[in-house]
Amino acid sequence: MRYLKVIAQDRDGSGTAETLHYEFYEDDAFLRDATDAEILLLRTFGTNYLKCRWFNEGEGEERHLRMFSLNPSGDGTPESVRLHFHEGPVIAYKAAVHDLDNDGTFEVVLCSDVDNDGRADRTDRTRVNALVREFMKLGWQ
Numbered sequence: 227m228r229y230l231k232v233i234a235q236d237r238d239g240s241g242t243a244e245t246l247h248y249e250f251y252e253d254d255a256f257l258r259d260a261t262d263a264e265i266l267l268l269r270t271f272g273t274n275y276l277k278c279r280w281f282n283e284g285e286g287e288e289r290h291l292r293m294f295s296l297n298p299s300g301d302g303t304p305e306s307v308r309l310h311f312h313e314g315p316v317i318a319y320k321a322a323v324h325d326l327d328n329d330g331t332f333e334v335v336l337c338s339d340v341d342n343d344g345r346a347d348r349t350d351r352t353r354v355n356a357l358v359r360e361f362m363k364l365g366w367q
Contacts, residue, residue, distance in 0.1 A: 227252070227253060227294055228250070228251065228252045228257075228294060229250075229251050229252075229292045229293060229294035230248060230249070230250060230251075230291075230292070230293045230294070230361065230364070231248070231249040231250075231251055231290055231291070231292055232246065232247070232248055232275055232290060232291040232293065233246070233247040233249070233282065233287050233289075233290045234246050234247075234275065234276060234280065234281035234282065234289070234290075235247075235281060235282045235283075235284065235285055235286065236281050236282065236283050236284070237284060237285060239283070239284075242276075242281075243276055243279075243281035243282075246272045246275070246276070247259070247287075248260035248264065248265065248268055251292075264364060267360075267363050267364060268360065268364070270356070270360050271356075271357060271360035271361065274353055274356040274357050274360065275291065275357060277341055277353060278291075278311075278340050278341050278342065278353060279341060279342040279343075280311050280340075280342065288312075288313060288314045289311075289312065289313055289318075290311075290312050291309060291310070291311055291312070292309075292310045292312060293307070293308070293309050293310075293357070293361055294307070294308055295307045295308075295361075295362075296308065299328060301328065303325070303328065303330055304325065304362075305324065305325045305326075305328055306322055306323065306324050306325070307322065307323050307332070307358045307361065307362070308320065308321075308322045309321040309322065309337075309340070309354065309357065309358075311340070319338050319339075319340070320336075320337075320338075321335075321336060321337035321338070321340050321350075321354045322335075322336045322337070323335050323336075323354060323355065323358050324336070332355070332358065335351045335354055335355060337350050337351055337354045338350070340353055340354060341353055
């Protein structure tokens, strides 16, 4: 399975993340860091991800997001995109979008409180949709 790993860090101790790292993996093997062109594509993704408030104090990497798509039909278009918010090796919480009829539109959004504001609401679904939309621009499904 191929996935994008996103790591946010609060290196200056301000209480908010100011550093983002993007890494690509296949079956837990590091492939490469994101290229400059990919980082430009991920600018809006990064803005939305920072709103999730899932970051590390200092230079840690324990808290991170692993994002990947699933294509069980094998037609090249994902039927599902999953977001796994990790705390070390443990998945702290998950979110997903699903394309039920394989028409290229995600009809179902499943998520909890992804922005860590204490409420699972429409804002969380909006954030998940925004992250997925920007992830899909990479064409790395």
